[in-house]
Amino acid sequence: MTETQARADIPALKETARLLRKDIIEMTTKAGSGHPSSSMSAAEVVAGLYFGGILRHNPAEPKWPDRDRFVLSKGHACPVLYAALANTGYFPLEWMDHLREIDAPLEGHPNYLRVPGAEASTGSLGQGLSIGVGMAMAGHMDNKDYKVYVMTGDGEIEEGQIWEAAASAAKFYLPNIVWIIDRNGFQQTGSTKDVMPMDPLAEKATAFGWHVREINGQDMAEVMDALEEAKSYHEGPYCLICNTKKGAGVSFVEGNFHYHGKALTVEETHRALLELGWTAEAAKYAKG
Amino acid sequence: MAIGDIAGLKLGPATRDAFGEALVELGGRKPEIVVVDADLANSTMASKFQTAYPDRFIEVGIAESNMVGVAAGLATCGKEAWATSFSVFLLANAYDQIRVSVAYPKLNVKLCGSHSGISIGPDGPSQMGIEDIALACALPGFTVIVPCDAEQTKAAVQAASALDGPVFIRTGRSKTPVIYANGNSFTLGKANTIREGKDITLIACGLTVALALDAAKLLADQGIEARVLDMATVKPLDEEAVAKAAKETKGIVVIEEHLLDGGLGSRVAMAAAKTSPAPMAFVAVDNTFAESGLPEDVLKKYGFTPENVVTAAKSVLSR
Numbered sequence: 001m002t003e004t005q006a007r008a009d010i011p012a013l014k015e016t017a018r019l020l021r022k023d024i025i026e027m028t029t030k031a032g033s034g035h036p037s038s039s040m041s042a043a044e045v046v047a048g049l050y051f052g053g054i055l056r057h058n059p060a061e062p063k064w065p066d067r068d069r070f071v072l073s074k075g076h077a078c079p080v081l082y083a084a085l086a087n088t089g090y091f092p093l094e095w096m097d098h099l100r101e102i103d104a105p106l107e108g109h110p111n112y113l114r115v116p117g118a119e120a121s122t123g124s125l126g127q128g129l130s131i132g133v134g135m136a137m138a139g140h141m142d143n144k145d146y147k148v149y150v151m152t153g154d155g156e157i158e159e160g161q162i163w164e165a166a167a168s169a170a171k172f173y174l175p176n177i178v179w180i181i182d183r184n185g186f187q188q189t190g191s192t193k194d195v196m197p198m199d200p201l202a203e204k205a206t207a208f209g210w211h212v213r214e215i216n217g218q219d220m221a222e223v224m225d226a227l228e229e230a231k232s233y234h235e236g237p238y239c240l241i242c243n244t245k246k247g248a249g250v251s252f253v254e255g256n257f258h259y260h261g262k263a264l265t266v267e268e269t270h271r272a273l274l275e276l277g278w279t280a281e282a283a284k285y286a287k288g
Numbered sequence: 289m290a291i292g293d294i295a296g297l298k299l300g301p302a303t304r305d306a307f308g309e310a311l312v313e314l315g316g317r318k319p320e321i322v323v324v325d326a327d328l329a330n331s332t333m334a335s336k337f338q339t340a341y342p343d344r345f346i347e348v349g350i351a352e353s354n355m356v357g358v359a360a361g362l363a364t365c366g367k368e369a370w371a372t373s374f375s376v377f378l379l380a381n382a383y384d385q386i387r388v389s390v391a392y393p394k395l396n397v398k399l400c401g402s403h404s405g406i407s408i409g410p411d412g413p414s415q416m417g418i419e420d421i422a423l424a425c426a427l428p429g430f431t432v433i434v435p436c437d438a439e440q441t442k443a444a445v446q447a448a449s450a451l452d453g454p455v456f457i458r459t460g461r462s463k464t465p466v467i468y469a470n471g472n473s474f475t476l477g478k479a480n481t482i483r484e485g486k487d488i489t490l491i492a493c494g495l496t497v498a499l500a501l502d503a504a505k506l507l508a509d510q511g512i513e514a515r516v517l518d519m520a521t522v523k524p525l526d527e528e529a530v531a532k533a534a535k536e537t538k539g540i541v542v543i544e545e546h547l548l549d550g551g552l553g554s555r556v557a558m559a560a561a562k563t564s565p566a567p568m569a570f571v572a573v574d575n576t577f578a579e580s581g582l583p584e585d586v587l588k589k590y591g592f593t594p595e596n597v598v599t600a601a602k603s604v605l606s607r
Contacts, residue, residue, distance in 0.1 A: 065366070112364075112393035119364065121393040124384050130354045131389055134324075134361020134369070137346060141322070142365070161385070164354035171349075 014220045016047040016087075021249045022278045023083035023096055027106075028263040029285070031099040034108070037247035037259040039080035041184035042151065044223045045242055049149060050084040054227045056146065059089040062116040068146050069119045069135050073128020074153035074182065075109040076261070081118065082106050090117035126159025128152060129179060133169050136177040147231060151180040155187025158196045163208065169237040170209025178230045179210065179239045182217065184246040186257040202241055210239040217242025250275055290584065292465030294594055295501035300466035303459040303494075304402040306438035308333025310445035311370065312340045318449065322362050324348060324371045326355045332372040332402040332459075352377050356385040356397070363395040368449060375401025375417030375458055379424055390454050391427040398448050399424075402459045404434075405545030406573060406590055407495055409462075409583035417458070418573050422550025424456040425523045431455045432523040434552075435474070436497035437467045440520060443474035451476070458494065460545075462583055465498035467518065477521050479529035485515035488601050489533035489540045493519045493552050496543040496571070496592065503543075503597035514601065522552050527559040534564035539604035541569045543597055548572040567607040569600040 020043045028034035049055050049070055057067045072081045079099065086093050091105070098104035105114040109123030120131045132150035139146050152162060169177050187195055198204065205212045211233060215222045223242070230238045246260070247253030250272040253264070264272055266285050273282035292299070315321045315337055324346045329335040338345040348355045352373055359369035371378070378401045379386070390397045404417040424432045431451060435441040441459060448455040467473075467482065474480075482497070483504050490500040497518045504514040515537055517529055533540055540560065542553035553570040560566050573590055581589070 069364075120360070121388060124388040127353075127357050127385055127389050130357020130385070131361040131364070133354070134358035134363075135365055136361075137358065138322075138362045138365030138367050141344070141367075161351075161353040161357065164348070164351035165357065168348045168351070168354055168358065172346075 010221050010224065013047050013052050013224065016051045017043040017220065018276055019087065020047055020080055020083045021276055022273060022281060023086070024079040025264060025269055025272050026281070027079055027082065027096040027099040029266065029269045030097060031101070031263060033100060033263050034079055035076040035261050036079060036263060037253050037256070038074060038077040038153065038184070040250070040253070041217070041244035041246050041248050042077055042080050042182045043249065044218055044220050045151065045180060045182065045227070046080050046084050048220070048223045048227045050088050052224055052227065054231055055149070059117065062090060066144060066146055069132070069148045071120045071122070071128045071132050071135070071148065071150045072110060073122055073150055074125065074156050075122030078110045081110060082115070085115070085117040125153070125156040126161040129162055129165035132177055133165050133174065136169070136174045137172065139176050140174065147176050147178060149178045149180060151182055153187070154181055154183040154185065154192050154198065154201070155195065157181065157198055166205065166208040166210065173236045175234040175236060177237050179237065181239065181241045182244055183241055184244045185255070186246045186260065188260050190257060205239040205241070210237045211235060212239045212241065214241040214243065217244035218248050291495060291587070292498035292502065294505050295498065297465035297467065297498055297501065299463050301438040302461060302463050303435050303438060303441040304333045304461060306441035307400055307402070307445060307457070307459050308336035310442040311337040314445060314449050315341045315344065318368060320366060320368050322346065322367045322369050324355050324359045324362070324369060326350055326352050326373050326377070328373050331374070332400060334370070334372045352382040353385045356382040357389050359397045360389040360395050363397050368396055368398065370398045370400060372400045372402065374403040374415060375420040376415065379417065379420040379456070383423060387427060391429055394429050394453055396452055396454070398455045398457070400457045400459060403461045404458045405460060405495060406578040406586050407460060407462055407545060407583045409586050410580050412580035413577035416578060418547050418578070419550070420458060421522055421544070421546045421552060425550065425555065427454070429453060430523065431476070431521070433521055434458045434493035435520055436494050436518055437464050439466070439468040439470070440473040444520065447474060447476045460495055464495060467497055474520055477524050477526060479526040480518040480520070481515065482518050483514065483516035485513035485537065487513045487538055488605060489515040489517060489537045490543060490597065490601070491517045491519050491533070491540060491552070491556055492543040493522060495545050499592060499594060499597060500543055502594035503601065506594050506598050507601060512601065512605070519552060519556070522555060525555050525559055527562070530556050530559040531563045534560045534566035539567035539607070541571065541597060541600045541604060543571040545592065546572055548574045567604045569604045571597055571600055
């Protein structure tokens, strides 16, 4: 049984985040649709979880009962999850070439029954934290020491169910749940501050009974430091607010909500991959 | 005159009480059973399980959506999670959670909705689950069971537990006429023929099974022999029994304490239409919310009387 992977160093993890971004862009461009920018804001955190020795898991045995769980509640950001799962060996890399295609397992939002390593079917926002609470409760009942990590968006937390779940995790004083908020500042129709401000967020989560830490979610060293703290924290539920940028890593997508739910064009893909330093891959999308 | 009196049925425990007892029995046998509740355990009778197995009882407060999500999370970890509430709060309030977090991944979550139908009486329409069967049946892969008495409820809970997948069981608040004195009360997916008859078929589930027996007695007094089918499993429906009824009798009356839209009647009509179209009539709540009142008054006002079933049956026979 594979235990925790050896911790990768920060430069290597930055490279991994760069790899995830390439895969995110390429798979959504091939699909012609998807949510690349919501995926890219989460690249560092997902790289840290799957490649930084945070998750105790075994890609060869996705249902290993003692595994840590990662629930991607913001299911539309599944390209980042698919890229992590493919690159850790849950399924062949080629699956990413068929994102959102009929008969192919990588659907537009994660399907628990078809994607090895997907811990829940998500895609209707607001439901993942409750599922995580259930998983954490089961671990508690069975005297298992696994940890449950749930990533929500910051727009997603406008759903009332999130706060029902937050209250219940605090009530049960769950020492094995980590709520990661990918706070990229945007949702489908605009900035979260315009659509429905949830500030002061850290104070809200604290008031709901969570230990809260706020970081720059694009800074790999800060991300690793916080994830390691969250992993070793056992005093109750832990909330990690990651301040990120939607589309982080590609200048013309960064902070531009018009890219929500939209794949890059071939020309944009070329530019984006060049910016990320994937020169050879970028050439595949060059004109002529 | 109460439902079941004409047929000479004795009054037994409420189906919700039987549900609570069945949960306790199940809990003793299966350590993987966990019950999640949203502040109504003493109404749904999940409180019996809470008393017996406090360590496997999770109270999430008045938060049905979270309750269903927690049940889903437990199920992914090998638990058999039972979530309970009033049927309307469970199905109508947490519908998307049931749909995406439970039905779509086909998780082993069992839902029990109590206080179904208009017979809850004085609390009024906000508390009456009259669209719950339609909502539950619309969920792909769901099994939907509406037991008619205590004995059948216990058998249904056992059957639901034996099934690996999502189930909705609908129970009622009031004491219920005893249909099954002992044994053979429930086979998943099979209708029970509880009265033979060649002239017309009455199909019912839940409290209306007793009403169908009352009506059958009145019809017999007038020389009309009614077959009575207890259709406890609404989904998957016993289509064979429906086809047989359509062929062997002159028509069908469906009686259900639910809206006409999308309930047992719709499903029976669909089944009949596929193989053996038959004249049909329906006794159900027709495109309206009910109102507060004593259970017997509410039932009477909305047509749940033996006489009304007899009228419906005759209208079918006259076609």
